[in-house]
Amino acid sequence: MAILFARSRNLVSILRQNLGLSTILTRRDFSPRPFVFTASQLYSTAFVGPVSSHRHESTAAEIHPGFVQQSDEEDVQELEFPGGKIGYTSEMKFIPESSSRRIPCYRVLNEDGQIIPDSVFIPVSEKLAVRMYEQMATLQVMDHIFYEAQRQGRISFYLTSVGEEAINIASAAALSPDDVVLPQYREPGVLLWRGFTLEEFANQCFGNRADYGKGRQMPIHYGSNRHNYFTISSPIATQLPQAAGVGYSLKMEKKNACAVTFIGDGGTSEGDFHAGLNFAAVMEAPVVFICRNNGWAISTHISEQFRSDGIVVKGQAYGIRSIRVDGNDALAVYSAVRSAREMAVTEQRPVLIEAMTYRVGHHSTSDDSTKYREADEIQYWKMSRNPVNRFRKWVEDNGWWSEDDESKLRSNTRKQLLQAIQAAEKWEKQPLTELFNDVYDVKPKNLEEQEIGLKELVEKQPQDYPPGFHV
């Protein structure tokens, strides 16, 4: 992929400087130089080129354990320990719990939708920018209409992504269709970008006969193998080790693709977050971890979730390259995810992106966030820090979008959604057989029995079952 240059700065040279991207397989500074490289170690790296040789370095026999070596250049004394040489000091210094300055976040557009001078970013064509904006607006309309539908009692549950449209769409735009996405639950925009239709979204929410999940999951738990979007599973963070597994699978098959997985700020407290990152790092798996730090985990503010400087600092603890990005800046998210994806695939390593944002909506339709946060705070983020408006300003300033386009898009999308909901509502639900299918690949005897038993029951007393309930 050709990395294009923006403005007067050379993106590649910046990256080269900061990250040593010039050689694809950059040796880390603290990787131990093996004293002994046995034939079996060389042989067993046959599967994936030189990258996997790194995995053996730390297990290579050290000839002189405990031997204090002194290099000729400086008077630095180092000790041998498992894992490599470590310099020592007689000064007792504790690493502070936090650094004096928080890690800055990467941003390209200012709040008025103007490119910040001297920014480094991957340029976006008119076609791409317009598509991105359209999808962000569509996501907004979709969230609004489905939320209302839930309030009207037409669907049982919904979860909005209000305030996080830039993360949803810009990250999706930066990926290739072969990249496997393991979402948490606030990323329907990724599926939307990949071509899931509004009708398909509605069908899943209504759990009707056309739902690909066959009515077995709650609303918003979308999944589509055609779009490489794994079915959402409610428990938090379970997708992170699975993403390491997907990365491992892609690495084994040497595919030009990576795993991309999303998590919220609250989800990073789960054990699976730490294990998933650690595993991906040790396996050298091509995984991009995107953390949507939106400030709230239902009613738990991030100050009660962790004491670190957000999530980006945790990457280094696992040996993972990380970046903090302004999640409400679509261009920044696009550049960061695109670069991260390239790094993950070409260098076969995981990358962590912390996207700072704000959860404007309630956690879900089962939540009323005004109970635990100020209405002013919500208003502020909704109006002044709105990612959709910000990107819209930039697109409009470029002459690629107009007021007319805006009203047409919103009214068309709204119409389409209302029609989709009406159709999905009318569509019949799954028959009884779908209760017992797909538990295994082929129905076992006990399930067949249970199905027959239930069928008989329903046929005997149809008045006890809701109308339209069919076997």
Next chain:
Amino acid sequence: MSATIHGAATALSTFNSVDSKKLISPCRTNLPARSKRCIVAGSDASKRSGSRLRVGHSQKLIPNAVATKADTSVTTGTGHELLLFEALQEGLEEEMDRDPHVCVMGEDVGHYGGSYKVTKGLADKFGDLRVLDTPICENAFTGMGIGAAMTGLRPVIEGMNMGFLLLAFNQISNNCGMLHYTSGGQFTIPVVIRGPGGVGRQLGAEHSQRLESYFQSIPGIQMVACSTPYNAKGLMKAAIRSENPVILFEHVLLYNLKESIPDEEYICNLEEAEMVRPGEHITILTYSRMRYHVMQAAKTLVNKGYDPEVIDIRSLKPFDLYTIGNSVKKTHRVLIVEECMRTGGIGASLTAAINENFNDYLDAPVMCLSSQDVPTPYAGTLEEWTVVQPAQIVTAVEQLCQ
């Protein structure tokens, strides 16, 4: 998918599916071609809506549900002798040779060869990416296996001890068992989760867990327990080829069992029980290590004039109620011998299933011998009392046969 008849007595006569014996017709063809054909046959068989029996894989090979005595070879070939852990390794290696998607992951499975040497030599042969040493986090590497499986690989996940897989319960229950269902069949999870469990020799409570009782409720998974080198290899191969997630329970004390197994390729049906010793007076149902305690008790019982029928149920989920039912109809007395705790164990479920389905055929209440509801103590004498001993089995049989 189980080649069994499950249901009340009347259903048996009307059941018109293929007799399981007929299905196990040996098919001797060249090995490589046979393997290829097997995959196709398997997938076709499962797609045929009329087929209630998922025996596609076993149709072309020589599945042997009825075990012969441990020391006789089942085919005309000479066979070769090996230990149970070697049989597992052989099965795993053959499957890894046959299908490049099969991979192994777990703690110390690579160059160390696994804590019980089941994966010995595999890392040297297949590389350390395909036989993956993972950091210590059971939930994570199980989750990793699930993610890899959803993307097309066939991972064999090893828990160093079954007890540690309790940490992976979330991934096993909420994802492994469920994702095929909740995704509407879009994603399959053909993983094998295996490891040693059961009461060993003074390993302490945490290393003596019987996880089959905790996992038996999880919908979407299958559970099998191996007990001999023959069925260990056969079940390992069948589990790897299965499209469903399968949990293969091995026992810490059985790894060094020696037996001669066929040279030819074979697999064991995942849903079938094994007839260890046909008899007339009483049906003894058991699995894993208790099979050997039962056989030891059987020797004593034979001397005393009893004729017990011993069945190694092998398939813990779902139960092979066809074989079990036929036996109950013959003997009318059932004794279940297991290593699980009394409460909520496999025996408890099996008792309920037998009572529900074969109540009319029982001359005496189903008796179940299990471990007590206590954590397994370390002290040797105490530990011995938590495991069902042959003497207890003899007494129970005598009691039931009065």
